[in-house]
Amino acid sequence: GENVEQHPSTLSVQEGDSAVIKCTYSDSASNYFPWYKQELGKGPQLIIDIRSNVGEKKDQRIAVTLNKTAKHFSLHITETQPEDSAVYFCADNKLIFGAGTRLAVHP
Amino acid sequence: SQTIHQWPATLVQPVGSPLSLECTVEGTSNPNLYWYRQAAGRGLQLLFYSVGIGQISSEVPQNLSASRPQDRQFILSSKKLLLSDSGFYLCAWSPVGQGYGYTFGSGTRLTVV
Numbered sequence: 001g002e003n004v005e006q007h008p009s010t011l012s013v014q015e016g017d018s019a020v021i022k023c024t025y026s027d028s029a030s031n032y033f034p035w036y037k038q039e040l041g042k043g044p045q046l047i048i049d050i051r052s053n054v055g056e057k058k059d060q061r062i063a064v065t066l067n068k069t070a071k072h073f074s075l076h077i078t079e080t081q082p083e084d085s086a087v088y089f090c091a092d093n094k095l096i097f098g099a100g101t102r103l104a105v106h107p
Numbered sequence: 108s109q110t111i112h113q114w115p116a117t118l119v120q121p122v123g124s125p126l127s128l129e130c131t132v133e134g135t136s137n138p139n140l141y142w143y144r145q146a147a148g149r150g151l152q153l154l155f156y157s158v159g160i161g162q163i164s165s166e167v168p169q170n171l172s173a174s175r176p177q178d179r180q181f182i183l184s185s186k187k188l189l190l191s192d193s194g195f196y197l198c199a200w201s202p203v204g205q206g207y208g209y210t211f212g213s214g215t216r217l218t219v220v
Contacts, residue, residue: 032206043113043197043211044151051206089151095201095209099150 002027006090006098014106019080021101023090024072030093033073035064038087038100048075080105109134113198113212120219126171126185128215130198133179138200140181141209142173145195157181158203193219 006023013019025033031052036044050057050064050073057064061080066073077084085105090098113130120126132138142154153166155173163173170189174182181198195216199209 032208034208036209036211041214041216043199043214044209045211046208049208091208093206097151102148 002092002094002096004090004092004096004098006101008101009099010102010104012104012106013080015080015082017080019077019084019103019105021075021088021090021103022072023074023098024070025092025096026071027092027094027096028071032093033064033066034091034095035062035075036089036091036097038089040086044089077103082107109200109210111198111200111210111212113215115215116213117216118218120188120217122190122219123187126183126188126192126217128183128196128198128217130181130183130212131179132181132200135179135200135202137178137203139203140175141199141201142181142183143197143199143211145197145214147194151197155183188219190219193217 004023004025034049035047037047038044048059048062048064050066055066061078063076082105087100087102089100110133140157143151144154145151155165157163157175160175171185195214197214198212201207201209
């Protein structure tokens with residue numbers, strides 16, 4: 001069946017470094033790819049999304065890139081800060097979620 | 108603007124007791140509604156979704172049920188809770204159609220003891 005694979009499951013970086021989380025999807029018809037951030041004890045919040053008619057989208061320190069040929073998309077966080085520490089989820093057009101990445105940013 | 112309300116925030120229930128979690132959405136009509144469960148440190152498991160009043164689809168067999176008595180109200184229930192029902196329950200809504208993200212509620216932490 002259709003699925004979304006997300007890597008890595010955990011990621012630890014120093015404050016100021018960049019963090020990259022990657023997802024691959026199986027449904028070639030997918031044309032919408034959102035990313036969610038979930039802080040401890042809270043519901044996931046949509047932080048950025050991309051549609052298949054563009055290859056990259058940026059919003060301040062976060063960006064998402066999409067490679068439709070390879071069927072993968074990535075979340076890039078630059079100049080990481082401790083408040084970026086959270087679990088991040090990717091999803092596809094049908095809102096099938098990846099397993100999540102726990103990002104820890106150390107001061 | 109649209110808002111989603113979910114309550115209670117935390118709940119401790121004994122095994123065998125009933126459950127009722129409620130979710131309401133404001134500021135939109137005919138939303139798609141979802142219930143997810145998240146075990147500690149795990150991903151999001153879709154339990155139920157609804158595209159309209161009285162229309163419920165179940166994704167996994169379990170002792171939980173869902174109902175949608177009104178357009179913007181979604182209820183998760185159980186007649187008899189199991190220990191394995193413990194987890195973080197999330198309600199979410201999305202506009203009709205594909206290509207739109209979810210808006211999640213703040214979640215309910217359920218502990219069955």
